[in-house]
Amino acid sequence: MTHTLQLKILDPKIGDTIELPSYGTEGSAGMDLRACLDEPLTVLPGETHLIKTGIAIYIEDPSLAATIIPRSGLGHKHGIVLGNLVGLIDSDYQGELMVSCWNRGQDAFTIEPGDRIAQMVLVPVIQAHFAIVDEFVETDRGAGGFGSTGRE
Numbered sequence: 001m002t003h004t005l006q007l008k009i010l011d012p013k014i015g016d017t018i019e020l021p022s023y024g025t026e027g028s029a030g031m032d033l034r035a036c037l038d039e040p041l042t043v044l045p046g047e048t049h050l051i052k053t054g055i056a057i058y059i060e061d062p063s064l065a066a067t068i069i070p071r072s073g074l075g076h077k078h079g080i081v082l083g084n085l086v087g088l089i090d091s092d093y094q095g096e097l098m099v100s101c102w103n104r105g106q107d108a109f110t111i112e113p114g115d116r117i118a119q120m121v122l123v124p125v126i127q128a129h130f131a132i133v134d135e136f137v138e139t140d141r142g143a144g145g146f147g148s149t150g151r152e
């Protein structure tokens, strides 16, 4: 399914020296977000930097949200993941898209302007209302969790 998102360019580098986010392939679930930097940024082991993307999106529809998640290669090979683990973009957020980059690895990692640092996935959202009850209709599982069914 495709969807049209409102997007504001906040930094003149976007669309000039830094490409707009885009899907790498026809079947990509995530569009790669690029670091809107003026100069290379070295993230030392253990450090977290909040990196601008130079764009804002306005999702508008409350039944949608966007998630920002790590790119597998950066996360697995270089330890570059997100300081918030997963970023969640609310449908009413209109500010700049920011990526919290955490170097959980052992080596310094340098991000160049325009590097693809994370990916954004648009997802459906269901907002919950509560129905307050005294008892639930009992299930086999009941309150069992956290490994209650064993490891295998």
Ligand SMILES: O=c1ccn([C@H]2C[C@H](O)[C@@H](COP(=O)(O)OP(=O)(O)OP(=O)(O)O)O2)c(=O)[nH]1
Residues within 6 Å of the ligand: 068, 084, 086, 087, 088, 089, 090, 091, 093, 096, 097, 098, 099, 100
């Ligand atoms: O990786 C992220 C995570 C969030 N945001 C923006 C969009 C999101 O809608 C807003 C608020 O995020 P969230 O609700 O996760 O943070 P909070 O700490 O609860 O802030 P707030 O009190 O503003 O809701 O910040 C980003 O740009 N990047």
Ligand SMILES: [Mg+2]
Residues within 6 Å of the ligand: none
């Ligand atoms: Mg919040």
